[in-house]
Amino acid sequence: MxxxxxxxxxxxxxxxxxxxxxxxxxxxxxxxxxxxxxxxxxxxxxxxxxxxxxxxxxxxxxxxxxxxxxxxxxxxxxxxxxxxxxxxxxxxxxxxxxxxxxxxxxxxxxxxxxxxxxxxxxxxxxxxxxxxxxxxxxxxxxxxxxxxxxxxxxxxxxxxxxxxxxxxxxxxxxxxxxxxxxxxxxxxxxxxxxxxxxxxxxxxxxxxGGKSPLIVAPDANLKTTVKRLVWGKFVNAGQTCIAPDYVLVHSSIEQSFLSLLKKEIEAGKYSFANDNYAQIISKKHFNRLVSLIDPAKVFVGGNHDHANRIVAPTVVTNVSVDDKIMEDEIFGPILPVLTYENIDDAISFVKSKPKPLALYLFSEDGSLHRRIWNEISFGGGMVNDVLMHFVNDNLPFGGVGNSGxxxxxxxxxxxxxxxxKSVIRRPTFIEFPIKYFPFSKLKSLLIRKAFGV
Structure with a gap:
């Protein structure tokens, strides 16, 4: 070495x-x-x-x-x-x-x-x-x-x-x-x-990494939101540093959102046979993920296969901010869904956590887009999509604070x-005496003039 x-x-x-x-x-x-x-x-x-x-x-x-x-x-x-x-x-x-x-x-x-x-x-x-x-x-x-x-x-x-x-x-x-x-x-x-x-x-x-939030506003196009979210969360079995870690959905659309989420996961037919899923990398990570699943809160999925290190796409609801699943980055195919009543609450919640690597917002409201960008610090993110900012190499990719x-x-x-490296090349054919001894009031005046003092 x-x-x-x-x-x-x-x-x-x-x-x-x-x-x-x-x-x-x-x-x-x-x-x-x-x-x-x-x-x-x-x-x-x-x-x-x-x-x-x-x-x-x-x-x-x-x-x-x-x-x-x-x-x-x-x-x-x-x-x-x-x-x-x-x-x-x-x-x-x-x-x-x-x-x-x-x-x-x-x-x-x-x-x-x-x-x-x-x-x-x-x-x-x-x-x-x-x-x-x-x-x-x-x-x-x-x-x-x-x-x-x-x-x-x-x-x-x-x-x-x-x-x-x-x-x-x-x-x-x-x-x-x-x-x-x-x-x-x-x-x-x-x-x-x-x-x-x-x-x-x-x-x-x-x-x-970190816990990258996905915020769903009341005006979001739910069908497109869910389709893009499900792909981004469960590709590579959720083992993606910029995968949505949890969802904050407005309470007024929670049931519609969950219904579409379940249908999209079922339609995805996630399995090795369909070339669209992956194993958990190790037994240690598998056991960690399984420990995060509270059977009483499972809305979709929850199944797991220890022998093959497979955790099915899982959605959990009725999640408390104090639940174990909300402590650290999940880095697997488990998606907690939380609700909020107004956007101020959602913004405050995200800001109370370490700065995430990514943030996703689904909304058609341009003023809300700008507010989220201005008020929340995060590495990078998207409006109305997930993950795809990673593939635009005209954008710097990286975190901020705890995320990188x-x-x-x-x-x-x-x-x-x-x-x-910063360098200056100066010619030798001319030299001004202003910085050299002996000093004078005129030199002092010229220096102050040069530096705008």
Missing amino acids: KQIINQQKQYFNSNVTKPVVFRIEQLKLLRSVVKSHERVLTEAIYKDFGKGNFNTYLTEFTGVYHAIDKAIKNVRKWSKWKNAATNMVNFPGRSYIIPEPLGACLIIGAWNYPVNLTLVPAIAAIAAGNTVVVKPSELAAHTSEVLSNMISQHFDPSFFAVVEGGVKETTELLAEQFDKIFFTGSVPVGKTIYEAAAKNLTPVTLEL IGSYHGEAGFRSFSHF
Whole structure:
């Protein structure tokens, strides 16, 4: 491990990774390698989750291919020096902002989308001109093994390497001095990552989570609301960091909403046979989810299969804010439905919780849209849809407060793995004596004039 990191630092300091041509070559190679391993990666994800081909391609590979293509197309523009205005006291100099790579980067991937959430940050790091060590999640063990073999067979480990393992290996990695750490995962582990990074003053991007609310206003188009909500909540069996964690529905439409919700879940026919569902990643997570289900409050679902780690799409009602299910992020196919009487109550409730990674509002009222955006802090979100803001890489994706630090996707990812160096170049053919000794009242007056005092 130490050898790989030292080699990466030496490789970076040789300046090999900095030319844009090199970056593009490596991105093209990565695209080719992922494409040639698409089948074996799909098989590995099936072994880890039981997730079928369609959902795997949709949720894993489309984002990776798009991220690579966007980086290849734009990396020259992103990497260019930018001219900046020069103030009067530096006249006649010229000012520049120069993007430069940070160096050796550590990317700790997540298990819920083990290809996308591991490789997309790596793509950003490569585009920015860094070397990369990837640590895939050990929970998606089959996918981790394929990623390790795939990358080690096609890339110089001095540039791009994989370290497999669990807590022990991650702890050892965090003891080393990287130039950037990128982590996707839970809030508790994110805090551990942040603490370790602080010892070396290493910059971090933390993509965490939280209880992302979905608010349904009285004027919402309920049929569309329910259709989009059910898809977004139960894709990947709810194991999505930006999945709606709970619903706040206006009391006047609660029964209509629940009736449509039940019909839509039944129509979805969620099962492995239909290629539209997934296993819970581990027995530990399965047992945690089952413990959250109060049979007396189940409106739909509640069934579970311990042997196959399956929890059926479940809706619970009559939920109290003090219930266990409302304490932490659910990260599974259980949806609590709460009601509110007026929007002030809903806003106050959301604001009383840690800042969520996502927020969703279903309403046709533009003034309500703006009020929610202005009054509630959250990482990102949508009006009248769920999850799909994640795939618009023109938008930075990231959390705020407890839900994360920093952002990525598209140019935001390039910026996350870059330092923007500020420099001024001044000519030597002229020099003004105003800042030099001896001082005078005239010089003092001119300085005050120059700074507008």
